[in-house]
Amino acid sequence: MRLLFFIATKHLLARKRQSIVSLMGIVLGVAFFLAISSIMQGSEADFIKRLVDNSPHITISDEFRNPRVQPAEKFYGDADVVDISSVKPLTETRGIRGYQKILAYLDQQPDLVSSPVLSGSAIITFAGEENGVTLNGMIPEEIHKVSTIEDYMKEGSVTRLVSNPDGMLIGQSLAKQLSLSLNDTISVAAQTGSVRTFKIVGIYQTGRSSYDRRQVFVTLKRAQALFNRTNRINSILIKMDDPNTALTRSKEIENTVRYKSESWQEQSEDLMNTLAIRNMIMYSVVSAVLLVAAFGIYNVISTVVMEKHRDIAILKSMGFPSGDIRKIFLTQGVLLGIAGNMAGIPMGCAFILGLQQIKFRPPGSSEPITMPVSWDWEQFVIAISFAMFASILASFLPARKASHVQPVDILRGGL
């Protein structure tokens, strides 16, 4: 094999300019592949992180995915002779029944934390201004377990809800709209007609203005009192240790608790599909770069094979079998692939580092952000493997052709 490697190297070095041009194809292909892949993966990871961090991984709501079996159906089962008509579904009381039992079950699960929520529409009144909001009643001590709202506090804190049961957390946009500031007292009216007074104990800013304008947080007890739904909740928020298991775990939980249990993947299915399509496009485009580079290699090795017909005949006459001839030219492809990777990987890393230095301010953002990039090892493996695969594939056809050269045809021709 050392001899074949020696001959292959000599062939490549004899055509330095051609070899360098085809090598540059692979080098740039690998480098661009890494740079583009890194930025796409980075932005995707950043997007998913925000999506996963800012929303519960699983939400149990007071709905049923399938309608409940009605008593008449339950009683008669599948009996063919019974005609049940004008069956009206039993009126369900809104809210999750027996939620303490569900919470107790969830507490036994080692891979998740959960917290109950009672949400409902309410109207905030302040200085003659009214604004409709979604009021979320939560257990203050548990908010940090299932929500990242604490990370976005601009003024006050979530812990103040613990010491002040009549406290309320509101968004910056809402505070601005109603000219509210910390420690102001506001009136909140529910659809039931009951009105309660809350004190602003915290102002948060997530950067999503619709969220900041609509969502307010109070203690669960006060929300239950305001909505006149004592001991009721209408959703349970769950955070998983591993967010990726949310899809399967939500199904298991739903099978147990019977209430609709939705994972973040289900809730963001359209977004995840978009990301998958985006990835497909990205890998197709970047792979095309490497394929073009592979054509360069094919071109060089094909030319070498054509020019080397006489040498192939001589090697065969010396006693080199066809397999050795094939290996010589395949080795050239492998060498170009290895050299392309060796130069392309550092260049790709340099591109990624360069991208990492770019800071920009997206529309609507108050602070400049850096380009999210990924240093995931998998993309390096894909780039290296694809470059090697393309190089070997590109050299395979010329190598095969070379191995089929009949020495006598060349010698007879006196080339």
Next chain:
Amino acid sequence: MLLRTENLVRTLETEAIPVTLVKNASVEIREGEYVAIKGPSGSGKSSLLYLLGLLDRPTSGKIFYRDQDISNFSNNKLAKLRLEEMGFVFQFHFLLPEFTSLENVMIPMRKLGRLSDKEIRSGATQRLVELGLEDHINKLPSQLSGGQRQRVAIARALANNPKLILADEPTGNLDTHSSENVQEILQNLVKTHGCSVVVVTHDPEFAKRCDRTITIVDGEIVSGNEHASKYTG
């Protein structure tokens, strides 16, 4: 008997009509024998040599090497036999242009892989020195004269101490002086290395140096077998 053929036929399939290059050729090459194959251009001399050198397969007939029928050997087995037992010299030196004289000679030795790198290097150097190429060991073929290239080609053919050297008009492309030199070298090979040499030539003077001359006309051996009977008989 080193090499023996029985009724070798080589027909080339062309688009128009099949062309028979070699007809019923029965040849015997003994160990240490120096044989010339002579004939007019296009008579099938080289085709016969390629068959004897296992570079081409006969359409019909049999080839025996050391009394073993090798007609049905696989390509790989034939390649191994060429590597171990044969050496080739062609009209056009056919040296590998990217490799120096020394590397050209070392390649078949390294392929055979019987010696260490050091032994291969010294063996190849010795071959080149024997042929008066001590000053051209590290030169590329493009830096050598025609005669020097042909001597490097002979050194390469001798690299693995072959039992049979097959030369296809080795002086056909050389000036008179170089031609004389190559003829002498080939003649000496038989004496010094004890190998058999088969030379294709249409130079009568060259043929006269050989122990025996096989004449071929239109693919058919017309003389040379009676000379062979001296050895067989």
